[in-house]
Structures are given as C-alpha cells and as structure tokens.
Amino acid sequence: MNLISIADLSGEDILRLIQSAEAFRARRGRHGQPLEGKSLAMIFEKPSTRTRVSLEVAAWELGGHPLYLSANELQLGRGETIADTARVLSRYVHGITARVHSHGTVLQLAEHASVPVINALSDWEHPLQILADLQTMSQNFQALDGLQIGWIGDGNNVCNSLILASAILRMEITVASPPGYGPKAEILEEARALGGSPRVVEEPEEAAGGADVLVTDTWVSMGDEAEEAERLRVFGRYQINSQLMDLAGDGAIALHCLPAHRGQEITDEVMDGPRSRVFDEAENRMHTSKAVMAWLMGEKQNEK
Incomplete structure (x- = not known):
C-alpha cells in the first residue's frame, strides 16, 4: 500500500493513524522500534524544514535508517527514469518518501516501486x-x-x-x-x-x-x-x-x-x-509520520 493521496485512506484508516500518532507522542522515547533494521529513502526535489526533519527523526526513533537523497545526488538529475529509480531503490530500502515538483513523479514512483511510497508533498496534494x-x-x-x-x-x-x-x-x-x-x-x-x-x-x-x-x-x-x-x-x-x-x-x-x-x-x-x-x-508532523511509517513499512509489510 502507498500513501499518495489522503483519499487513499478511509475514515477508519485516518482515525487509526491519529490514534497511533497520539500514542507515539505520549510515549516518545519509550515506544518500540517497529522499523528496526529497515531503511527509508527520502527523495527531495524541493527544500524543506519540517518535512525533512520530522521524517528523519521519526524514522530514526522508530529504529529505522533514513537516507536523504536530493535530486542532485540521484541519477534522476542526469536523466535516469523515475521507473528505473523506483525499481533500484526497492532493492535497497523498505520505503520511499518523495517531496517533488510534479505529482506525476510520485505516481510513477508508486507504480514501479515494490515498497511503500509516501507522498511528502507534490504540486497536487500534501497528505502528511x-x-x-x-x-x-x-x-x-x-x-x-x-x-x-x-x-x-x-x-x-x-x-x-x-x-x-x-x-x-x-x-x-x-x-x-x-x-x-x-x-x-x-x-x-x-x-x-x-x-x-x-x-x-x-x-x-x-x-x-x-x-x-x-x-x-x-x-x-x-x-x-x-x-x-x-x-x-x-x-x-x-x-x-x-x-x-x-x-x-x-x-x-x-x-x-x-x-x-x-x-x-x-x-x-x-x-x-x-x-x-x-x-x-x-510537532505533529513527526508523530503522524511515525504512525504512517509504522503502518506501511511495519505492519503492512509484515502482513505479506
């Protein structure tokens, strides 16, 4: 499952994620690490304060390893296709977040990746x-x-x-x-x-x-x-x-x-x-990011 649009979630999903985020907030420093041994690729075409810091800290506190990847650091900047990037990253990491200019980019990542893709902002939506x-x-x-x-x-x-x-x-x-x-x-x-x-x-x-x-x-x-x-x-x-x-x-x-x-x-x-x-x-950007990653990269992946 991916989170590309907020409409990818049902009302029940949203309320469950909010409840999970509240639990992570209340037990910060004392909650478990459902992403232990897992890595998160974070693609950034646009600069950020809250999105980058909240995702990096959230992934780390959940036991995961966040990898910040600016567009200039990826072969995307030299013409590699989005599809090929998605396929390759899927061999390395357990989840991908993308903060991009065009919504089409995150849609293509989701289409070709075999790991969860999370829209961390596009020109069309900002579900996180x-x-x-x-x-x-x-x-x-x-x-x-x-x-x-x-x-x-x-x-x-x-x-x-x-x-x-x-x-x-x-x-x-x-x-x-x-x-x-x-x-x-x-x-x-x-x-x-x-x-x-x-x-x-x-x-x-x-x-x-x-x-x-x-x-x-x-x-x-x-x-x-x-x-x-x-x-x-x-x-x-x-x-x-x-x-x-x-x-x-x-x-x-x-x-x-x-x-x-x-x-x-x-x-x-x-x-x-x-x-x-x-x-x-x-502040809640961090807690809800934890809830989303724990769900998509932890629980959902463990169901497979």
Whole structure:
C-alpha cells in the first residue's frame, strides 16, 4: 500500500493513524522500534524544514535508517527514469518518501516501486501535512465529524488534501479564495464523490463565520515565484487576523502548515496568540509520520 493521496485512506484508516500518532507522542522515547533494521529513502526535489526533519527523526526513533537523497545526488538529475529509480531503490530500502515538483513523479514512483511510497508533498496534494492537521484538530475537539473548517487563501496542494479529508471524515469546509485561485475542479468533484459538500466563496468573512478551525498557507508557494507581485496584490485581504478569528466560533483555533510569511497570510497577533495551534501542528508532523511509517513499512509489510 502507498500513501499518495489522503483519499487513499478511509475514515477508519485516518482515525487509526491519529490514534497511533497520539500514542507515539505520549510515549516518545519509550515506544518500540517497529522499523528496526529497515531503511527509508527520502527523495527531495524541493527544500524543506519540517518535512525533512520530522521524517528523519521519526524514522530514526522508530529504529529505522533514513537516507536523504536530493535530486542532485540521484541519477534522476542526469536523466535516469523515475521507473528505473523506483525499481533500484526497492532493492535497497523498505520505503520511499518523495517531496517533488510534479505529482506525476510520485505516481510513477508508486507504480514501479515494490515498497511503500509516501507522498511528502507534490504540486497536487500534501497528505502528511493534513494528517498532522487532523491530529491537531483531534487534540482540541471531541470529534472531527461535523467540524466547521474555514480555509483562507490559495486553493493549493494543502487545501486540496484538506478538502478531500473533510469529505472522508464528514467535516464541513468552506474555502475563501480570490477568483481564479480557488481549488481545482477535479478535487471538488472527487470530494463530492466521497460524500462531501465543499463550498468555495470569495469573501474571507464568509468562510470564517462560525468556523471551528481557520487554516491558511503562504500566498506564494514554491513554483509560484514568477507570480509573486500579482499574488501579493490579489491576496491582500485573505489574511487570518484577529478580526477574522473573532468571526469564528467559540474555541476556534488557527492553523498554518509553515513556513509563514508573518503579516501576509497570518498576523503575529494570531500566530503567537492563545488560539494558535501552529506549533503543535508542526510537532505533529513527526508523530503522524511515525504512525504512517509504522503502518506501511511495519505492519503492512509484515502482513505479506
């Protein structure tokens, strides 16, 4: 089994992974090592702080050996096919994570690898991030079912995965984006096929009203740098600030997957304030990574 899209998981799978992540969090330093004697290849075409460190530490604490592989260090950078890379790595390691520019790359890795492949970010989805977000929500609310989620900003890869997760877990999500920057039609269609009813609006206040969770991300993702000036102009009012938080429900929390551009998509007052769960969310990247790797590289592999 692979984790390419959050939709590869059932609601039961997601809740089980969150429970496992909570157990790893509670027993850090005292839990077992289900990856003892196993290695993880970590392919990085894009730089990272949270993804690299959380995966490396998670694999090591589970008893595994993480191998950081930048694109320049692999023969991929000299023209070797993705399929051949996947086949070769499968002879050496017990799992592959990939943080890539194109979603097609991680799809090809999964198609040709004989070990689990985990999408650590593509231009289409970011399932590991959303699992951490869901763990953070579960730490603050009694149940995920029925939560009101307000996404403020770019309909990007993180937004895509959150929309799909909302459908799977029966959460209600409203996405507020400038015209032309909303989530992809294919994602909305897939979410509806999963039983969800995502809403897309233009006004941030409409998405924030009564929400339990407000979520945002950078206005200029990696790969969008050429559009930076235009994006900064268009997204100016799509900011999680105190005024927007005041429109949300009692006990509402704010999330941001980081890195944050303070003063743009989120203010210091919110990010450093009592309703922020941004740094809990960042920590949970490690715990949910442990849960995913223990499941796919440990339990699932042992079933074969």
